[in-house]
Amino acid sequence: MRVTMADVAREAGVSKTTVSRVINTRSEVDKATAARVRAVIGRLGYVPSSGAVGLARGTSRTLGMLVPSLTWSWIAEVLQGVVDTVEARGYGLLLYTCNRGAESTRRFTEQVSARAFDGLLVVEPENTLDTVAALHRGGLPVVLIDDRGRHPDFPSVVTTNHEGAASAARHLRAAGRTRPLVVTGPGHFPCVRDRLRGFAEILPEHRVAPGDFGEESGSRAVLRALAEGAAFDAVFAHNDLTAAGALRALRAAGRSVPDDVAVIGFDDLPMARHTEPPLTTVRQPARLLGETAARMLLDHLAGAPAPDVPVVLPTELVVRRSAP
Numbered sequence: 001m002r003v004t005m006a007d008v009a010r011e012a013g014v015s016k017t018t019v020s021r022v023i024n025t026r027s028e029v030d031k032a033t034a035a036r037v038r039a040v041i042g043r044l045g046y047v048p049s050s051g052a053v054g055l056a057r058g059t060s061r062t063l064g065m066l067v068p069s070l071t072w073s074w075i076a077e078v079l080q081g082v083v084d085t086v087e088a089r090g091y092g093l094l095l096y097t098c099n100r101g102a103e104s105t106r107r108f109t110e111q112v113s114a115r116a117f118d119g120l121l122v123v124e125p126e127n128t129l130d131t132v133a134a135l136h137r138g139g140l141p142v143v144l145i146d147d148r149g150r151h152p153d154f155p156s157v158v159t160t161n162h163e164g165a166a167s168a169a170r171h172l173r174a175a176g177r178t179r180p181l182v183v184t185g186p187g188h189f190p191c192v193r194d195r196l197r198g199f200a201e202i203l204p205e206h207r208v209a210p211g212d213f214g215e216e217s218g219s220r221a222v223l224r225a226l227a228e229g230a231a232f233d234a235v236f237a238h239n240d241l242t243a244a245g246a247l248r249a250l251r252a253a254g255r256s257v258p259d260d261v262a263v264i265g266f267d268d269l270p271m272a273r274h275t276e277p278p279l280t281t282v283r284q285p286a287r288l289l290g291e292t293a294a295r296m297l298l299d300h301l302a303g304a305p306a307p308d309v310p311v312v313l314p315t316e317l318v319v320r321r322s323a324p
Contacts, residue, residue, distance in 0.1 A: 008044060018037065042106065064117040065079070065096065067096070073241060078123065078290040084287075119300070120132070120297075143306075157292045160314050161284075163314075164198065167315070169200075180206045182207065182209070183238060183246060185213040214241060226253055226255075240281055243272075251276075258322055263323055268318050280323035283315060
């Protein structure tokens with residue numbers, strides 16, 4: 001059931017008028033009472049109706065977006081797609097990250113109710129699912145990006161991580177590469193597990209090095225494998241930044257790409273065309289993911305039913321000189 005203002009008032013021991021004043025950041029409420037009300041709002045997952053907030057503040061027409069971090073170039077591309085779509089429809093965007101873990105999540109839940117945006121786009125940060133689910137149950141429309149359909153209660157827009165990785169493996173196998181090194185992203189991300197499974201189905205004999213989607217993790221993985229005397233003739237990195245780090249380490253070690261080692265990334269960020277050599281990579285439509293998710297949420301706010309199955313956008317292998 002939707003959490004109401006009356007529920008918040010009863011739990012906080014105040015009147016509905018006081019709750020309304022806290023939501024609308026009115027100065028008449030003393031700081032201690034306002035803090036208590038905001039804590040209850042966060043705990044219960046109360047989401048004020050956009051209509052009520054609009055009457056108090058003027059029109060809302062704002063979406064929220066929750067992401068793990070802005071350090072990944074992929075998220076920047078997704079965000080650009082969101083911004084293009086949201087601004088074209090006359091909406092604003094409030095962006096939240098979870099760089100500080102639980103502290104960031106707590107502040108986000110307080111600001112959700114305080115700012116009362118109309119809907120939420122989520123690239124799911126670690127350990128936030130319960131919070132997002134509570135907000136959704138409280139009536140906040142939510143669309144997940146790259147969720148892989150793990151949460152059927154939420155509309156989502158996904159890409160074919162499994163098939164994208166399989167296409168990279170097939171390309172390497174066709175080129176006679178039989179000893180690949182796979183540098184992953186963080187293991188708790190569903191996309192990472194999907195890419196590992198897709199690749200392993202085609203090339204089951206491979207060496208795995210854990211990474212973090214950063215450039216340095218690609219460099220470290222390659223240098224460690226070389227130091228251990230591992231024989232590998234290809235690198236499949238779970239994103240382009242990691243692949244760029246692998247290219248740098250191979251060059252420093254005197255290994256020729258692609259003659260000695262072929263390298264494939266994932267994402268097809270603009271930088272992939274400018275590495276040396278230019279990077280073969282699996283293109284996922286990051287900007288289109290953002291555009292599609294934002295359009296889905298805005299359409300739902302306008303009265304369209306939310307899709308009950310994930311919207312799937314395909315990946316595509318882009319062949320360049322690092323793995324011809």
